[in-house]
Amino acid sequence: MSSGMWSEKYRPNTLDQIVNQRDIIDRLKNFVQEKNIPHLLLVGPAGVGKTTSILALARDLYGPSYKNFILELNASDERGINVIRDKVKNFARTAAIASPVSFKILIMDEADHLTSDAQHALRRTMEIYTKTARFCLIGNYSENIIDPIQSRCSIFRYSSLDEKDIKERLSYITDQEKLDIVDEGLEALYQASGGDLRKATNLLQAAAANGAVIDDVSVYSLLGSVRPDKIRDMIQLALDGKFLDSREALRELLIDQGLAPEDIIRITYREIMRHSTLTEQMKVKLSDTLGEIDYRLTQGSRPEIQLSTLLGHLSLVGEEKR
Amino acid sequence: MSNTQPWTHLYRPRRRADFVGNEQAVEELEKWVRSWRKKPPKKLAVFLYGPPGIGKTSVAQVLAKEHNFELVEINASDTRNKGNIEETLGKSVKQNVTLFGQKRMILVDEMDGLSGQQDRGGVSAVSKIIDETTSPMILVANTIEENMEARFRSLLRKVKSIEFKPVDSASMIKRLEYIANDQGVDVHPDVLMDLAMKSRGDLRSATMDLETICRGRKQVTPDDLTVIDQRDRLDYTPNILNKIFTSRSLLEARKTINQSMISYDDLFEWIYENIPIVLDDPYERLHALMILAKADIYQRRAKSSNYRLLKYMFDLMTGGIAFSRKNSKGEGYKEQLNAAILGVGFTPSMISTIDVPEGIMVKPNSWLGKEKWAKLNTSLRGIGASWIYGKNVWLLPYYREPQAKWRFIRTYHSRRRMKSVTKQLAAKTHTSSARVRNEILPLLSHMIKNNETMYDEVSTWMLAPPDKKLDYLRYMSIKKRPRDFANLENYAKHKQREMTKMIDEKKKEKESDHANIERWLDDQKKNAVWKKR
Numbered sequence: 001m002s003s004g005m006w007s008e009k010y011r012p013n014t015l016d017q018i019v020n021q022r023d024i025i026d027r028l029k030n031f032v033q034e035k036n037i038p039h040l041l042l043v044g045p046a047g048v049g050k051t052t053s054i055l056a057l058a059r060d061l062y063g064p065s066y067k068n069f070i071l072e073l074n075a076s077d078e079r080g081i082n083v084i085r086d087k088v089k090n091f092a093r094t095a096a097i098a099s100p101v102s103f104k105i106l107i108m109d110e111a112d113h114l115t116s117d118a119q120h121a122l123r124r125t126m127e128i129y130t131k132t133a134r135f136c137l138i139g140n141y142s143e144n145i146i147d148p149i150q151s152r153c154s155i156f157r158y159s160s161l162d163e164k165d166i167k168e169r170l171s172y173i174t175d176q177e178k179l180d181i182v183d184e185g186l187e188a189l190y191q192a193s194g195g196d197l198r199k200a201t202n203l204l205q206a207a208a209a210n211g212a213v214i215d216d217v218s219v220y221s222l223l224g225s226v227r228p229d230k231i232r233d234m235i236q237l238a239l240d241g242k243f244l245d246s247r248e249a250l251r252e253l254l255i256d257q258g259l260a261p262e263d264i265i266r267i268t269y270r271e272i273m274r275h276s277t278l279t280e281q282m283k284v285k286l287s288d289t290l291g292e293i294d295y296r297l298t299q300g301s302r303p304e305i306q307l308s309t310l311l312g313h314l315s316l317v318g319e320e321k322r
Numbered sequence: 323m324s325n326t327q328p329w330t331h332l333y334r335p336r337r338r339a340d341f342v343g344n345e346q347a348v349e350e351l352e353k354w355v356r357s358w359r360k361k362p363p364k365k366l367a368v369f370l371y372g373p374p375g376i377g378k379t380s381v382a383q384v385l386a387k388e389h390n391f392e393l394v395e396i397n398a399s400d401t402r403n404k405g406n407i408e409e410t411l412g413k414s415v416k417q418n419v420t421l422f423g424q425k426r427m428i429l430v431d432e433m434d435g436l437s438g439q440q441d442r443g444g445v446s447a448v449s450k451i452i453d454e455t456t457s458p459m460i461l462v463a464n465t466i467e468e469n470m471e472a473r474f475r476s477l478l479r480k481v482k483s484i485e486f487k488p489v490d491s492a493s494m495i496k497r498l499e500y501i502a503n504d505q506g507v508d509v510h511p512d513v514l515m516d517l518a519m520k521s522r523g524d525l526r527s528a529t530m531d532l533e534t535i536c537r538g539r540k541q542v543t544p545d546d547l548t549v550i551d552q553r554d555r556l557d558y559t560p561n562i563l564n565k566i567f568t569s570r571s572l573l574e575a576r577k578t579i580n581q582s583m584i585s586y587d588d589l590f591e592w593i594y595e596n597i598p599i600v601l602d603d604p605y606e607r608l609h610a611l612m613i614l615a616k617a618d619i620y621q622r623r624a625k626s627s628n629y630r631l632l633k634y635m636f637d638l639m640t641g642g643i644a645f646s647r648k649n650s651k652g653e654g655y656k657e658q659l660n661a662a663i664l665g666v667g668f669t670p671s672m673i674s675t676i677d678v679p680e681g682i683m684v685k686p687n688s689w690l691g692k693e694k695w696a697k698l699n700t701s702l703r704g705i706g707a708s709w710i711y712g713k714n715v716w717l718l719p720y721y722r723e724p725q726a727k728w729r730f731i732r733t734y735h736s737r738r739r740m741k742s743v744t745k746q747l748a749a750k751t752h753t754s755s756a757r758v759r760n761e762i763l764p765l766l767s768h769m770i771k772n773n774e775t776m777y778d779e780v781s782t783w784m785l786a787p788p789d790k791k792l793d794y795l796r797y798m799s800i801k802k803r804p805r806d807f808a809n810l811e812n813y814a815k816h817k818q819r820e821m822t823k824m825i826d827e828k829k830k831e832k833e834s835d836h837a838n839i840e841r842w843l844d845d846q847k848k849n850a851v852w853k854k855r
Contacts, residue, residue, distance in 0.1 A: 051753075110754055206768050209772040247598065263756055299619070306618070308611055312608035
C-alpha cells in the first residue's frame with residue numbers, strides 16, 4: 001500500500017489526464033495555450049473534478065512550481081468579509097514574479113458559502129486587481145453567487161459523473177493497488193458515492209484497509225461503522241421526547257466536534273425533509289422554525305439556545321405523533 | 323466630631339473594643355499578629371473572608387494600629403496586575419522596618435475583585451510575595467463569588483484562613499442603639515429590630531439605613547420605616563433560579579436581575595440549563611425556550627443599537643420564564659436521576675435518596691465495590707451531581723450549573739488536536755475542514771483501526787511528526803475499541819498476547835490429538851541424532 005489518501009494520489013495532474021467533462025476541459029486547454037484566462041466560476045456537484053481541473057490548469061500553465069502562483073482558500077472555513085480584505089487583497093496586489101504569465105490565480109473553493117458582504121467586497125477586488133490576479137470561484141450552486149460576480153466570470157457548469165466513469169476510475173485504482181474487488185463491491189461503492197468520485201475513492205481505500213476481498217457486504221458494513229450519525233441521533237432523541245439527551249447530543253456536535261451551527265442547520269434541514277415518519281404539515285412547520293433560527297444565527301445570536309428551540313419543537317411534534 | 327461625615331465612617335471601629343460580633347475570629351487574628359513580635363509564624367499570611375459589611379478591613383486596620391505596624395494597603399482602586407503589585411509591595415516585603423524603625427504590615431483588600439484583563443497575573447503575584455515576605459500579610463475577600471475557591475486554590479494552601487460570619491442580630495441591635503443614642507435620636511426598639519433583620523448581618527448597611535431613617539428627626543417610630551426599602555441583597559444563584567421558576571409576579575421575578583450575584587449573561591445560561599429540567603411538560607418547555615431565545619435576540623439588538631433595549635431581555639428571561647410554567651411539577655431532576663441510575667444497570671431499590679434544601683442526596687444502600695462505584699459516579703456527575711467528601715453521598719442540586727462551560731474545558735485539548743489535524747488534511751486534500759471532518763476523518767480512523775501501518779503512512783504523507791499531529795486520529799480510532807487502551811503500542815502488545823495465547827491453545831489441542839505420534843516422531847529424531855554422533 002502506498003502512503004496518503006488515494007483521492008490525492010489518483011487526482012489527475014494535467015488537463016489531459018482528466019477523462020470526463022470533455023467540453024470544459026477543451027476550453028480550459030485553450031486558455032493554457034493562449035496563456036491567458038478570464039475570471040472563472042466553476043459550478044457543479046461535489047467530486048466531479050472542479051478543483052482538480054483548476055489545479056491541473058495551474059500546473060499546465062505555470063509548470064511544476066505552480067504552487068507559488070496560486071492561493072487556495074476555502075470559503076466554508078473562512079466565510080467572512082475579513083478574509084477578502086486581508087488574505088485576498090494581499091495575494092492579489094503583488095504581481096507574479098518569474099512566471100510564464102503576468103497573473104496569479106486565486107482559487108476560492110466553496111465560494112457559495114461566502115457571506116453576501118464578502119461577495120460584494122470580492123467584486124470590487126476582482127476589478128481592481130485584474131492585472132495581477134485571476135479569480136477562480138468554485139461552488140455547488142450558482143444561485144448563491146451574487147449576479148455582479150457571475151457577470152464578471154465565465155461560467156462552467158460541471159455535470160455529475162456517469163456510473164461508467166466512476167466504475168472505470170475505481171477499476172483503474174483497484175488494478176494499480178492490486179485489490180480484490182467483485183462487481184457487487186464496485187456497484188455498492190458507486191451507490192454509496194452518489195456520483196462523487198472523491199467520495200468513491202476514499203470509500204474504496206477505507207474498504208481496502210483490512211486487506212480482504214471488497215464486496216457489497218464489506219462496503220455497507222463500512223458505511224455503517226463510519227457513519228454514527230450524530231445529527232440524526234439528535235433529531236430522533238428529540239422526537240422520542242428525550243429532550244435532555246438530545247440537548248447533550250447537540251452540545252457534543254457544537255462543542256466537542258466544533259461543528260459550525262450553520263452546518264448543523266443545513267444537515268438537520270436535509271434530514272427532516274427526508275424523514276419518513278414526519279407528515280408534510282410537520283415538515284412545513286419545522287421548515288419555518290429552521291428558517292427563523294437560521295436567520296437569527298446570521299444576526300449573531302447564541303447558537304445553542306436558538307438550536308435548542310428546534311429540539312423543543314421536535315419533541316412537541318413527536319408528542320403529537322404519538 | 324463633625325456631623326458631615328457619614329455614620330458608617332464615623333462609627334467605624336477604632337479600637338479593639340469597638341468590634342461587634344465575630345469575637346472568635348478577631349481573637350484568632352490578634353493572636354497571629356501578636357506572634358509576629360518574636361519571630362515570623364509558620365503561616366506568613368492570613369486570609370479573611372466573609373460577607374460584606376462586617377468589619378474585615380477595619381479589624382486589619384485597627385490591629386495594625388494597636389500593635390504598632392505601619393500599614394501598606396492596596397485595594398481594588400489600584401490597578402493590581404503583576405507588575406504593579408510587585409512594585410508596590412516588593413519593597414515592603416524585603417525591608418520590614420520603615421525609616422523610623424516601625425514594622426510594616428501588608429493589607430491586600432478586596433481580593434475577590436482581583437481579576438480580569440487589567441489585573442492579569444495579580445493572584446500569582448500576591449502568591450509569590452507571600453513566599454518572600456518578612457512582614458505580616460493580611461488578605462481580605464468577600465465570599466460572594468461561588469467559584470472563589472477555585473481561583474484562589476493555590477494561594478489558600480499557603481495562608482491561614484479565618485472566616486468572618488454575619489453579625490448576629492443581638493449584637494447589631496446593641497450597636498445600632500449605641501449609635502442612635504450617640505446622635506441623640508430616639509429610635510423605637512422595633513425599628514432597630516427591623517433594621518437588624520433586614521441587613522442580614524451586614525452592619526455597614528444597617529448603619530447606613532439607620533442614618534437615612536434618622537436624618538432630620540429626633541424620634542423614629544415604626545411608621546417611618548417605609549422610607550427605606552429592603553436593599554437588594556445578593557443571593558446565591560440557586561435561590562435566584564427558584565425565585566424565577568416559581569414566581570407569580572413579574573415584579574418579583576424581575577428583581578432577581580439585581581439580586582443575582584452573577585452577571586445577567588451567566589444568569590441567562592443558568593436559566594437555559596435548567597428550563598428542560600424544571601419544565602417537564604413539552605409545551606411549556608418549548609414556550610420557555612422560545613421566550614429565552616427571544617430574550618437573546620433582544621440582547622443582540624441592545625448590543626448593536628441601544629442598551630435601553632436590555633430591559634425587554636430582562637423581562638423575558640425572568641417573568642417570561644416564570645409564566646411559562648403552569649402544570650410542570652418541576653421534578654425533572656428525579657427523572658434524570660432515575661435515568662442515570664438505571665442507565666448503569668442499578669435498580670432504584672439499591673439506592674436511597676434524601677431531600678435536602680439544596681437538592682437531593684443520593685446514597686448507595688451498600689458498598690458497591692470500586693468499579694461499580696466509579697460507574698455510578700460518572701453517570702451521576704454527568705447529570706450535575708457531585709460527591710461530597712466526609713458525608714460520602716452524592717448531592718444532585720435542584721438547579722444545575724451550566725454544563726456547556728465544563729464541556730468546553732473538558733474537551734479543550736481534543737478539540738485543539740482535531741482542529742490542527744483537520745486543517746492540515748483540508749490543505750492537503752484541497753477541501754474544507756467541514757468536509758474533512760464529515761467525510762475523511764471517519765474513513766481515516768476506520769483505516770487506521772483496520773491497518774495500523776496506515777497511521778505512519780498518513781502522518782508521513784502529511785509531513786507531520788508522527789508522534790504529534792495525528793494524535794486525534796489515533797485517539798479516535800482507539801476510543802471505539804471495546805477496551806480503552808492508552809495508546810496503539812499497548813493495543814498492539816495486547817493483540818500480540820492474545821495471539822500467542824491462541825497459538826498456544828491451538829498447539830495444545832494439536833498435541834492432545836497427535837501427542838503420541840509427535841512425541842514418538844521427536845524421539846525418533848533425537849535418537850537418530852544421538853545415533854549419528
